[in-house]
Amino acid sequence: MTSNVPEAGAPTAVPVAPDGEWLRVHPASPFVRGWVALAAIGFFFGRDFFERLLQGRPLFEEDFAGRAPWLVAGGGIVLVVTVLGFILTWYFTKYQVAEGYVRVNSGFLFRQQRQARLDRVQAIDIVQPLLARIFGLAELKFEVADAGESAVKLAYLRMDDARQLRATILARAAGVVPDPSRPQGAAPEAPEYPVLSVPPSRLIGSLLLSEQSFFVVVGGIAAVILSAVTDNRSFFFYLIPAVLGLAASYWGFFNKGYNFTAAISPDGIRLRYGLLDTQAQTLPPGRVQALKVAQSPLWRMFGWYRIQVNVAGYGAVGSNGETASRTTLLPVGKLPDVMSMLALVLPDPGTPEPGRTFAAGLTGLDSDGGFVTTPHRGRFLAPLGWRRNGFATTDTALLIRSGRWWRELVVVPHQRTQSMALHQGPLARRFRVADLVLHTTAGPVSPRLTQAGLDEARGLFDAQSARARLARKRQTSEQWLATVAPAPVAEPAPVIEPVEPASPVVGPAETRPPQEGPQRG
């Protein structure tokens, strides 16, 4: 699924089949989706038959023969109804990309018509569960800012069709105008440039050094000591489900994180990962609402970090592991990887020394890198962390760092700030400090500046409102490639060259269309 040939001038030459054509998903898709139901029917009616066959007994007992036709007929009817249901579902599911909307009609008893605005796209994912992958099929998920279910879910399309549709949607969403002279021409896929990949060895290492493993080791030692002391070995028996659960959890992480690669294209950030079930995510520029770089004490010896993001369409991390993997921008990576991912999310860091500022955010203490930390009087509230808990602002983003052992750096672009609140409890008032909470869309990142000095917090509260207001005004269009202004010069603050902080990687800056910088949506 990675034959992305960089085509010359790709996103500007353009889409697709005649507008408004209604298409259907692949005819095999209900069977791929409903294979469990088919398998259950087969199992229910076939098991007895096969058992008798294997045991060499007569297929039907004598008194049974009278009822057999009824049973067979019943099974047949269930099967036919199921298959008919599949076919009807398939027949009545149609989709269309036209006039700035993607529309999906589905259902035959309860009809549903849904349309989503293309320029509201927050992310597009192509998911391939194992079975679909065997048949060369893929599911396309179109996310808008409604942190629940996906706005549009098309399961399943042929892999090429899915990629084609993604390219079309992204081209339209980006504001690339269809070329009337080439109505039949398909939207070429935007060229992409690999940025980084996570080797399997590092993924395994990161799993072995996770907090979960720490508790496994502690639990194992406790179990051994307990069994030696109490001379009672029977409770090992009760550990079996726990071990199975842990194995499943490790396998889940490994399966999801395997072969993680990130790439950049004019359509945004592309993430690919998965061993059995593969997934390809596309985050258009400027869709990341907040970002968190975290490092646990165990990871520090190897200098590993994890990056998680809030994206409006993905929603909160619940019990299902899917959202957790979708909101992970980098499962495990070293400092250069972190810096290049930061460069992708924040092409314009808004500071002359991005490398120094972000490095200070990741590992620094006190005021290096321009950070403002908890004042000395507040040190009793966070005896370890007060030298790290702090913030720094650049022209484009607010950086909040925290944690001495569990290090964290949260980055919120100014134009993504929703609302803000200052909090202060009685104890904090005694030390004249206050917390500043930034509200962002649902997700794993919840930015909170803890125990900033009262005057600093109040100043930041005001300044941040002003900065967010300015950034919102500068943001002109949701369509990130659209030629809104006649020339980039017309923008209030043109940021033409995306600057890469400490960039050991990536070279797409010069290949991107120049008007991308200022009006990322």
Place this chain on the structure above:
Amino acid sequence: MRTEAIDPPGITWQRVSPKYVTVRLVQWAIGNLVTVVVLSLPLVLVLLGWWRWPPLWLAITVPAVTLVLAIWRLLLIPRQVRAIGYAERDDDLLIRGGIFFQRTMTVPYGRMQYVDIGVGPVERGLGLCTLKLHTASPGTNATIPGLPAAEGARLREQLAARGEARLAGL
């Protein structure tokens, strides 16, 4: 105790209606009195000799402590209501609240997705309403309770108009 406010200086806060105290009193009564009555049941049963457990001191202490806490909360209500305030600025709405645990929130007009007005049974009797602002973030818990109905309607229209003028994407 005179406390230093955390909100930015130089803002004239609009206060909510003093009648909102009544709403809070009703809520307080429903919540706390029911709790105290339920917690007092063991005491009654022990005194009647129907129950042998819990011991008398425990049966007295638990409802007594709850009652003291409830009365303390009751005494705080008028001050808490006085502490609620809001201010319309050019580009955002400021909302403040709390005495011990203070909170000041700013919601930019351009970020508002929709505005709710809710009226409960007690509020309806007093001619009050509660205004709730929603942004794309579930963390934005911006409510202004105890607004006179006319002021609530005015504020809603005002916010809607300003939001439209400054509408930004996500």
